[in-house]
Amino acid sequence: MSVSVKDVAAAAAVSVGTVSNVLNRPDKVAPATVARVQAAIDRLGFVRNDAARQLRAGRSRSIGLVVLDSANPFFAEVARGAEERAAREGMAVLLGNSDQTPSRERAYLELFREQRVNGVLLTPTDLEDGAVRRLAESGIPLVIVDGELPGGGVPSVAVDDVQGGMLAVAHLLEQGRRRIAFIGGPRSIRQVADRLEGARRALAGVPEATLEVIELDALTVLQGRDAGEEIARRSPAERPDAVFCANDLLAVGVLQGTAILGEVRVPGDLALIGYDDIDFAQSAVVPLSSVRQPARAIGAAAVELLLEALDSEGAAIRHVRFQPELVVRASTGR
Amino acid sequence: MSVSVKDVAAAAAVSVGTVSNVLNRPDKVAPATVARVQAAIDRLGFVRNDAARQLRAGRSRSIGLVVLDSANPFFAEVARGAEERAAREGMAVLLGNSDQTPSRERAYLELFREQRVNGVLLTPTDLEDGAVRRLAESGIPLVIVDGELPGGGVPSVAVDDVQGGMLAVAHLLEQGRRRIAFIGGPRSIRQVADRLEGARRALAGVPEATLEVIELDALTVLQGRDAGEEIARRSPAERPDAVFCANDLLAVGVLQGTAILGEVRVPGDLALIGYDDIDFAQSAVVPLSSVRQPARAIGAAAVELLLEALDSEGAAIRHVRFQPELVVRASTGR
DNA sequence: ATTACAGTTTGAAACGATTCACGGCTGGAT
């Protein structure tokens, strides 16, 4: 079927060992031989069989990436960053979506182990669960993306979500808002919990301010819209005067939801701020204030950490932590 | 290092062949033996080495996906659809971004060949180029995503972009617009060329209508914004009264660009329609009319076709063609 | 008692690359 080193060796009148050397350590082979072998490779259209290479050499050339939802623009950017960085090393990225479901996460991790990936970048569905720790100890290099394992010990790249939550709510308070609502997904998602915690801390300095927490099932536009409608239907006295959403998708949804009844205006009646600063935040009906995360850089950094872990077996474990950045737009204007 | 079939065989007191059979054809093995081997597998934590499996068995369990830009929401959805469908078959998806660059496309295809992927789903940078045809003939199963190879012969899943362009412009004409502008990326992108062709056909029936073509380098929000600003700066007489953008990102950009000067209003002065109906189209400053493509279904269908091609070596080559759907919102209102 | 047969299990070959101990060659030093 396909051309193997043996064929190439025959065509170039050398041994298979030499072909392998041309492929992997050209400097150890006489230039003339290299040229001859290369010519044979080109002529026959030889393509290295990575399975065999991997089997013998141990190492593979792919890394696994498991995110909560790759259709979410934030994760799409993270994936993009990882893919670009990996490509520079000649590595391929295997993509998996856990949809926040531990069973799907497990299925992907298992599949990736079978594929003998070099390592896994994981946005865990549940950091507290022992599964992540066990995985880390099972020998497969692991980097936590957008989170940090409580006990340390596993390299990770994260954004300080508590800080991000503080930034957002501090900004709302600064604008004179006092009746804050936090709209988020399930608190079991660490990012959500941390952003809420940040909100709480920002409120600590302002005793007369209140915080209402609205918990949803998922961080989607649709869920946000429902929450927005619910708020719009309330009497003005019971309505918050500012909403901090756990991500931009929710915020966009809230914007739609409040717009439907047409009574609550953003930012007049309701200041609104999201999280992630996805591309569309600035293009929303009312340009959306948000907290920016360097998504692409996060993906790239994760691959970087994995490469480090691969190079220096058991060396220092690094944690990269990006700082979030407040982006003010019309939705929190006066 | 890691546990192999040999270890499992020893632990269960059977031969390696039997272990393999338990793994691949449990029905050929006596139930009691299956149980014993399974127990050993669980106890030892055996994970099948896919490299070895692949080497011997020929087949692999991954498929490659090369798209123009996975951060583009349309392709992100396509990727999601592909990934979901592949996961159902226990297959993993390798993701690659060509960024419309033939050299990056080639690099990924080469990498994927080395990985011995089962097949490749490709959104080609250049369909006319012989490279795609050569690839298809090189033995690696190929499915064209969002396009169709002129000569046939390669399975493909596409959306009728000409039809989509017609829908969009026919709608603009119906709204009484006559000075239409088409804003698109490089015409070398087939999708762009087809949508433009559709626009032309729609115009054919209305002699007094005109079409201006504005060609950009890329289909991004930023490029759209520049184009929008340029249009906004024109005198009213030289301005189109409707714009059809080759995708929603451009349309969102145009919306931003025209808004900056504040003189051109959408849809009053300028009707605007995009393409793809990404999630944010309905949440834009002015909810955006668009042409919807079933992105996730496209990805799933592509995997489906690949599986068919894999099963029935050289059987009928199918082309799946989805129909685009017009979605009318405020941006093309009166 | 012999043969047939289906159901199980075995064990060695094969997949295609990498690795490494070893041998041949060349040319300069002794």
Next chain:
DNA sequence: ATCCAGCCGTGAATCGTTTCAAACTGTAAT
């Protein structure tokens, strides 16, 4: 002449799985 050191190149062993012909077992039919 002899020896040594560097280069180059060789080819068998190896990785972990699948495959398949052959061997084995016990039961049924003759």
